[in-house]
Amino acid sequence: MTTLPTTSRRGFLRGASALGLAVSALAALPRLALAAWNKAAFDAKALPDAYKAMGVENPTASADVQLIASDIAENGAVVPVQAISKIPNTTQISFLVEKNPNTLAALFDIGPDMLPDVTTRLKMGQTSNVIALVKADGKYFTATKEIKVTLGGCGG
Amino acid sequence: MNRREFLHMLSIASAAGMALPLDVARAEQSAEALYDAPAFGNVSLLHITDCHAQLRPIYFREPNVNIGVGSMAGHPPHVVGEAFLKQFGIAPKTRLAHAFTYLDFERYAPLYGKVGGFAHLATLIKRLRASRPGALLLDGGDTWQGSGAAMWTKGQDMVDAAKMLGVDAMTLHWECTYGQDRVKEVAEKDFAGHIDIVAQNIKTQDFGDLVFKPYVMRVVNGVKVAIVGQAFPYTPIANPRYMVADWTFGIQEEGMQKSVDAARGEGAQVVVMLSHNGMDVDLKMASRIRGVDAILGGHTHDGMPAPTIVDNPGGKTLVTNAGSNGKYVGVLDFDVKDGKVSDFRYRLLPVFANLLPADAEMAALVAKTRAPFEEKLGEKLALSEGLLYRRGNFNGSFDQIILDALIAEKDAEIAFSPGFRWGTTILPGEPITMENVLDQTAITYPYVTLTQMSGAQIKQVLEDVCDNLFNADPYYQQGGDMVRVGGMQYSCDPTAGIGKRIGDMTLKGKTIEADKTYKVAGWAPVAETARDAGAESIWDLVARNLRARKTVATPQLNLPKLKNVDGNPGLAT
Secondary structure (H helix, E strand, C coil), rough: CCCCCCCCHHHHHHHHHHHHHHHHHCHHHHHCCCCCCHHHHCCCHHHHHHHHHHCCCCEEEEECCCEEEECCCCCCCCCEEEEEEECCCCCEEEEEEECCCCCCEEEECCCCCCEEEEEEECCCCEEEEEEEEHHHHHHCEEEEEEEEEECCCCCC | CHHHHHHHHHHHHHHHHCCHHHHHHHHHHHHHHHHHHCCCCCCCEEEEECCCCCCCCCEECCCECCCHHHHHHHCCCCCCCCHHHHHHCCCCCCHHHHCCCCCCCCHHHHHHCCCCCCCHHHHHHHHHHHHHCEEEEEECCCCCCHHHHHCCCHHHHHHHHHHCCCCCCCCCCCCHHHHHHHHHHHHHCCCCCEEEECCCCCCEECCCEEEEEEEEEECCEEEEEEEEEECCCHHHHHHHHHHCCCCEEECCHHHHHHHHHHHHHHHEEEEEEEEEECHHHHHHHHHHCCCCCCCEEECCEEECCCCEEEEEEEEEEEEECCCCCCCCCEEEEEEEEEEEEEEEEEEEEEEEEHHCCCHHHHHHHHHHHHHHHHHHHCEEEEEEEECECCCCCCCCCCHHHHHHHHHHCCCEEEEEEECCCCCCEECCCEEEEEHHHHHCCCCCEEEEEEEEEEEHHHHHHHHHHHHHHHCEEEHHCCCCCCCECCCEEEEEEECCCCCCCCCEHHHHCCECCCEEEEEEEEEEHHHHHHHHCCCEHHHHHHHHHHHEEEEEEECCCCCEECCCCCCCCCCCC
């Protein structure tokens, strides 16, 4: 059975948030460090354009890519998503939201010693397919899930 | 009187909607037999759900519209009336037919009397426990909300009643609308050592830690039984998110499978999921999760006399749903042999108050908790000439009263009222009391709203809610009914996709235009800003309207024109 949260961990992290400034300065580093920021891919307004800018050809749906997310978003502004790849030599995992103004939401480069398991939070304006795109050995694999964004109310 | 005269008298009585002598005879015959459910096997689970804080006996009319679409069409729970009786092999015009369907409700309700009430429920539970030693009592949630007294005591009256009833474990939905702090308070203080709240799908927003135990293990007659909890997955969407700001919900199949596997790993020979998913979601989940013997379900308020048996990669799972408002107790008897379930019996017993003497201890508790509120609850606001009920996919006569009141009191063109499934029934000729109004409206975000909406926005709201009800994939449903609509007319094709179900929107014969604005009254807003606006509570508005009306004629239901559902067994008129 999973252990219940302890106040000590939460208390520790609350204390740590006093260091917020330092943390956010660090957070800016990865982008600076990134060899080539694919601006064209992140600017793409539609799925085919994003794929083209990323060099994705013939992505195949694969059961070895797992996309974990709720069916209905609790808050469209913050939608947690997780992608896990079981495909050997996974070097990249991306999240694409078909109906967002900018399709490509996040791109993670996976190093050789990293587990291909990433979690992030997306902003979604409306119900859309979300795609987890995995690159492995130069080939692309996907898992797709519709996440519904609803007005709320009226249940029960 | 000769035979001809007798038959003539019967036909007059029948036309007047009176109970016939034959009905009375039948009622007396079946009274004792109803609760003679022989014990079976070695592990028994008693299941109540969605009582919505109804501590005293009430009337509750089952729906005549409960449409299923896609693969759900025509399957339980989407059968009503005659189709329901046929599906479950229940003889028409009997006590059971009255319990499970809306058929001739006005005629049979005075004959068979009120249902539920915790004092009568307690008697039945004791009787069942006597014949089934070690039986567990499980509560599917929606227990703390639904009455004025529950709202005013923040659910305390129900917390105390559930403890006295001897509930072993429960899961959550409307409980959360008292706020996450209140739920934690009850879990850690009142329930400690008595009732376990179980929910594998409530986690903290920050780290994804479990807020409650995912399951509890109990030993029944030497057999390890795990109860895995599944709270209502869409609580922060269907109800205000600010009330559970630090918690996240969702269906979470992976978490459910992990909990079931962990329970089996711990030696559970029986694994039961106590669910507030709603029945369509439960049926889909049962087809995908391995290792669950039964899903005891609620939320959609479907009183199902028999379980649906669902195949999955791990074997078979029973799916039940135990209705609402304290009207039923589900009794699931398992025979566990060689470490696994070998056979079962299931019954859904209606709780007829006049067949079960009140339990003195529980009756005293109920009287005590109600005492401070009796005067306010007892106020007679108006006389109802017709039958008032809520349940049904599109509208109910009590909802129509709320809609009419909203339009009149707010001088609105259009009114919306949420498609809740709780709310009791009032017979023709009875007074409408403040308690009755609160039974339909007692929530912690009762604010009345008045908004200028464009025709396009109105259409979007109707489409959005309709998709929550009729999405072909149950995981995208939220389990309420369609928003009740007053003032305007529309058509609805439940079988279409989102954006294409709603059409023919008119107001007083004129087409509703996308870019024109309309004055729309409503209540129960989920936005935090609405809470801070300090608007009137819906029950005050409805009470004011009813006091002025004095006598309320049978409401004319404003219903959409339905398309593509002719012959659907979930629809009777």
